[in-house]
Amino acid sequence: MKNNINQAVALRIKELLESKNITRYRLAMDGGISHSTLSNIMGDTINNNKLYTVILIAGGFGISVSEFLDSPLFDEDILIL
16 A cells, blocks of 8 residues: 555554554653644644654654654655655
């Protein structure tokens, strides 16, 4: 299944929320972003995720951006660019 970048980011967040057993609210608080921004990302209502937001989200998980992006979800052959 092909995903666009926004969908891949949302899916990766979902994976990490589940694997780290934290809530969206905790991620927003720890990442320094608003809960509404995170909800918009998860609901695919934001047309382009800014790298800065991805950096904050990764920080909320306590991981680097490289670790966040280290997922088959971001392989170029399955992304719609």
